[in-house]
Amino acid sequence: MPAVTDRYGADVLSGDWRAPRGGRSREVEAEAGLVVEDVETGWCGAVVRVEKAGGVHVVHLEDRHGRTKGFSLGPGFLLDGSPVTLTAPTAAARAAGEAARAAASRTASGSRAVAGARARVASGSRIFVEGRHDAELVEKVWGDDLRIEGVVVELLEGVDDLAAVIRDFAPGPTRRMGVLVDHLVPGTKESRLVQEARALSRYAPYVKILGHPYVDVWQSVRPQRLGWEAWPVIARGQSWKHGITAALGWPHDTQADIAHAWKRILGTVRTYADLEPTLLASVEELIDFVTAPGEE
Template sequence: MSDRYGKDVLSGDWKSKGRLSRPTSQALEATRGTVVEDVETGWVGAVVSVEKAGGVHVVHLEDRRGKVKAFPLGPGFHVDGRPVTLTAPKGAQRAALATVRQQSSRTASGSVAVHDGKAKVALASRIFVEGRHDAELVEKVWGHDLRVEGVVVEPLDGVDDLAAAIREFSPGRGRRMGVLVDHLVPGSKESRIVAEANRVAPDHVLVVGHPYVDVWQSVRPQRLGMDAWPTIPRSMEWKRGICAHLGWAHETQADIARAWKQILGTVRSYADLEPALLGRVEELIDFVTAPE
């Protein structure tokens, strides 16, 4: 007689069958170039490096667009549809990965990164910029380089009395002073200030500048979705005019501070800055670190 309800699904060794049907994860060394998929996020990329961060081993995967993302080493990956547990490479492979990482890693300024190096004791020489926004931009792009060289960047809070600031710093042998000035163009107020300041200690001071009204303008406008920075009427304060053009709040100083943070957040590397600023900052770094 037929069973109208069918076979009991719990009859027999159902636990064993379930285990057999589930594929087993295999251990696999995270060797450079191996293409893997992170199961949780769906990220697919080639292994470019393995390192220990915060006591945890992580693997860096580079996707086809060149973007790199880090994942904890271990289970949760697929290779050709098969589950794998990524393990740290051993011996020669680990050394090869370390060498590639050392050679290929770049800082935001485009220079080769110095890994596992301690920051130098600060030099007596200094780089001065007009204000806080200038200092934050220099730190974001050149911070690594400056720490390696032991160079401190200080804001001046304006350059209206630059000559006095130079005298106060007392530059001399082994104590050079580099200064970055906004809107340093012929005939400007800044050009007259710099001409006077250059007479104070010409052998140990280098004053350079960029042509932009404010350091904000040294960020490529494309990073903010514009073809060019707008022209702001002289009757309106420049930063507030920029915020108004972008549709951002601009009534208070806090609004201006938030606007700058948003602009600074679009800067990923030197490629997001105008060459007229890049060259001047590099020139100042070379000046204050050159042997005498």
């Protein structure tokens, strides 16, 4: 019997004929590190967290520039070009993710985290910084390392009396002193004061004074964390912190506004990679100096 030719072809209504060209959306748990794209805005980033706000689950995506944006959890995302519906991670997925992170966890400074390690009793050595913001930044990035080493960070409240502070501290072989100075560039008041402090020959072997070139420690945070290519230049005669806060479009009239602005800036710092190399080098060198084995 001769074969019958179907001149109309296959049944056009057979199969999933309503499926969109890119395929049907599938559910995917929004695990930390998953890279997806929001279809509506084109925003592409890695999942950093999922939280519930105002009764709605929100997934936060961080792009390659370190900027973070929140989106409603659900449909409307692409994973490797295919549509997906993001769902809240299950307890099992969260546990697996936490276990993986713990297995290869590092401190914010990039050091290997020591699970279950207790802070050592404070050693005699210290690192001194100019102000509270410096101390908070050092604590956020290097705090775990310093606690393991038993090193305490203390405030100078400026370097005008740096030589006197060194004399009072009386550093020695087992009592080293590291000092981090803001705006340490040639020709500045800070440079002159540091030269005077370094001239104290009695203590010189046990004191290391390093700094960074930035007007304020705020400026050691990479500007990309705030959406800038570079920190704005503030006109002479204007308060630098007030000028920066105004440039960010934040309230800047009171000291409380400035304090809040710093908290927001500090909040953008996740690890050492969010800081400028000059500050990193100085702090790391000071930590190495004050934790070097002492001579009895």
